[in-house]
Amino acid sequence: MAQPAISCRNVWKVFGPDPAAHVAALSAGGSGAAGHVVAVRDVTLDVTRGEMLVVMGLSGSGKSTLVRCLSRLIETTAGAIDIDGVEIGSLTEASLIALRREKMGMVFQSFGLLPHRTVLQNVAFPLEMRGMDRMARTARAREVLELVGLRSREDYFPRELSGGQQQRVGIARSLAIEPDIWFLDEPFSALDPLIRREMQDEFLRLKKQMDRTIVFITHDFDEALRLADRIAIMKDGAIVQCDSPDRIVLAPASDYVAKFTAGVDRSRVVHVGTFAMPLPPDAPPEGSPLPAGATLREIARSLVADPRPTIPVADTSGRLVGALDRNAALDLVLEARPA
Amino acid sequence: MTDSAATDTAVVRSTTEKGPRVWQGLLIAAVLLAVGQALLPPGLIRPPDWAILPFADWINAAFYYAQNELGLMQVTRAFAGGVEWSLDVTGNLLYGRNRWPRIGPIPWSTVAVTAGMLGYALGGWRLAALAGGTFVWIAVMGQWRWSMETFSVIVVAAPVSVFIGLCMGTLAWRSKTAERIINPILNIAQSLPHFAYMIPVVVFIGLGPKAGAVVTIIFSVPPMIRMTLLGLRKVPEEVVEAGKMSGATRWQLLTRVRLPTARTEILIGVNQVIMQCLAMVVLASFIGMPGLGQRLLQLLQALRIGPSVEIGITIVLLAVTLDRLSRAWAMRQPAHPEPGESWASRNRLWLIWAGLVAAAFGLAQLVPYFHEDERSQALSIAPPIDAGVNWFIGFVSPVTDWIRRVLVVWVLIPFRDAILWLPYTTVLAAVAALGWAVGGWRSALVCVGFILPIALSGWWDRAMITVYTVLAAVTLAGIIGFPLGIWGAGTGRRAAVVRLVCETMQTFPRFIYMIPVVMLFGVSDVAVLAAVMVFATVPIVRYTIEGLDSVPPETVEAAEMSGATRRQVLGNVRLPLAMPTILVGFNQSIMFALFMVIIAAFIGTQDLGQEMQRALSATDVGKGLVLGLAVAFLGLMADHLLMRWAERLRQAQRL
């Protein structure tokens, strides 16, 4: 199997007077000393290359701390994190800086723009750190600004822009070096709902144009469902479930996860391909297949009209991949849960 | 007033309920020691001779060692040499001192035009008029050379201060240990009377403009350190993280991310440095700072009030101008240029400035008056000022004679005698009691820790006279300032007027007040009190206004809806809520009074200030520092008590 882009093994982050001892005590099944806060609890996780992982959790669940461990903005207390097979905890400061300059980009909740620099200078900042000459970095920064539609504002200062525009600058800055790994820490949380929706669309557009590994943090479950290849749900520092959106909606691992999914219109999330049963080996269903990549909601109309009890499902290449139980699918569309 | 006092005692009571009522016990002990002093051994009334520690000798020995054995003298003199070289350059440019680069002096008209342009760029027409007008006033009044002598020192001292402050502030931010060392030094330095560190400067640097510059640097560094530290702390974590993720090294992070982001705080630090430099203009002339301060002292020495007031006005104008300019700079936010603007229109202000400077320069070549103004061509408003002061003194002197007699005979002498009558053990116990009441055993220990060294230094009686003067002055300042503040807090317009008056009184050189005060009250404690009060009243008025104005309007509205009269709203709602802020005002008032009491030695006092004056003229470093520290400790103790109390009130309000 291909090497994952990011791989965490038993990662802990504990704040307090003696974090290491606390981790040891907790790992051994004890309760540890008082006065410690466990922000990340024994997280083991792989992110494959080109995958978009959304880490979802309420505030205080440790998701922001986790992403800062992945980028080594903070040191982990225990465990190991590999980026492209390199253990980042053991990197020297110089190699860490080189890694960031070459491979990583990050977008922040409150944008983290430099107030004294223009939009253009902000976007060019990582390139400047790399030592790129002025002409080259200005050209590249303009290119990225074009991508996020802010070319006309390049001489503005951050405080002269709206929140949405500021975040576009943040995004442009993080993309300036064409990172392999892109961290986004609640990028849209500080924006109002209408802008947020618009930015999500924009984000999906950008994502389609590129092929990179993305770790996206959010506290908004709908946003996670909308954007993710895979969702990791965190509670009290631990990952309670890490699965595709369909799986999370169909099979919540705990009551906690179920609470999030309760209000969700599952038919908009669940894909035909996921919901389908394996093909019966003896008698494959007949007739025109449904597309595996569509959500149940999208095929709801044809489902109602289709008289077949089991309907074949095919992927984009036309190969049959499964069979859909029409009644079960209808139940889900109509939100009548089977007992 | 009575209500707020009631809440105060309620708070004090609630704090002591936890522990035994130790502070009451201490207070009773203090009273017993005072009343029964006839029975006490003399060692409990005044510190016995064997307990007096020769701090001054120790300090002098240490300084002697540093100066002669460690060769610190070479270091300081080398530093002073660098400062002196810079002073030569600015001296040449600004007032034509015969030193390299031998270009100057710059015509005054170009400086005035530049100041006006700077004002316009930073704050529009009003600031332009203020800045340009100030320099025109200086030239027209024939004070150009003096002002430039002063300026030549400030333009060297302020940048050095800013640089040192940035470095030390960064160091304190970077290392907890450094902060732990720097912080108490700053606390003491900021409460040490100016004269105390002028003596070591004379020893290590010598006299003259360089000594003036060095003492100005020392005096103006602390606020810069504090503001740098504050600014670096306030940089949003995400901005730093963004910098790190951009691959910045530590140095790049500091110079390109943190320091630029802390720009506003750092510039406010610069503003404070400039203000501190101006505050030193007169005092530093005691050790050779040339210019306005030196002239002012000479004029006062010959009792020429009118011309000294002219200089005073110049100093106030300069202070206000530089304050407004630097604050406008600090508050200024960058803005984008309009798209499609031409080069000329982008650089419009620069071009206008260059044009104006060229014009002024040309004019200066044609008309010498615009190049260098001679004293003989100066205007003067001294005669009307003298007449005004004379008239005023003649007008009020019948009243002031009476005030002097009543205050001296019935209030001040009994009060002073009473304080001197107290055994030092009483004072120690009372201070411990106060500390305990306000902040438990820790505060009691802190307070005793501050006051015991004073008893052991051998300057007890003089320190008590200082305490007496400060207490009397702050009490009187409270009696005047507190109602004034309440009056001023009524409306925005009144507050603005009161604030303006306060600001002017504060920046006006203190030495000028001493002459009319002596003419009114003679060389007496009343004159000292009057001079001290001028300063001590200002913070009380200011903070009373601020405290009352910052009471949340909903709270006041709620009280009004409950049917409270205006008086009830004031007494039951606004004053109690404003109390913590007002206490901060009293705290500052005590600080100001302590500084001024030392300077009032030039009127004639018998306290620590008089000895400080003696130490200065004898260049006695040890004695000067011991006296200075005694003053600083008194200030720090008052600061501890009042801030603790204010904190307590704030906590109680939060509940």
Place this chain on the structure above:
Amino acid sequence: MQRHAKLLIGAAAVALTAAQGHAQDSSDPIIIPTHNWSSQIVMSHVVGNIFEDMGMSVEFISADSQAVYEAIRLGDVTLGLEVWEGAFGASFSAALEKGGILDVATHDAITREDWWYPMWTKEACPGLPDWEALNACAEIFATPETGDRGRFLGGPVDWLKNDQQRVDALGMNFTVVNAGSAAALWAELAAAERDSTPIVLFNWTPNFAEAVWPGEFVEFPAWEEGCDKDPALGPNPDATYDCGNPADGYLKIAAWDGMPEKWPTAFAVLERINFSNPQIAEMAKLVDIDGLDPEDAALAWLEANEDTWRPWVE
């Protein structure tokens, strides 16, 4: 006016440099301290102008009048032009003992510092200037601070005048109140003048105050050498300081002991410099009464007194 005077001195300087073309004087500035009384400032500028036009570089710095002797010793300051016996005799002697400072010359001017009163006081206390008469009308000098006793307004304590010892030694019904600065003394005097309040205070000559407020020194038992150390001298056999201050104190010129080597010509001139009481009083008057600035006053004085200073430089 400034330019005019410069020319004048310039002419003299040309003559001088022609005569002493081989002078080895250093080009470093000669540093002359100015203190906070006007005659001294004017005198410093007079001497400074003379040096400057001899081709020396001169600089003025303001310095504390007591601390300056330490500065002269270290060479931070080159010379001192007004060393008053009464006020600075002690600091000067101490510096002489430590070494590094030279006693260059003594002015003709004599100095006197003592108890003094303005003329209107004499009307209220006609027996003056005798000290016993003063003591007899002590109560007219009473103030709220001093109760029934008369008040003597002394100078700042750091002028070290031993007034309290004298009051005790002579059994006077006076209390000494020390003003903190000369300015405070003059302010009190000016205030007393308004309604002719009797006042007795510390004063000295030569001084501008003589011209503003005519007055006299109180006559104490005459100073005898040792009166401050030997109780037997003076009217009170058991006490020191039972006498007035010397009525003819010296006024000296001091210089850094490196000066003769570094600026030999200038030092030679300095040795010849000599001012008298009227000359010093005139310098003070130019500033304090006529309202000139010290620099202008110095030029005016040079212009008017060429006969006096020309011989020094030739």
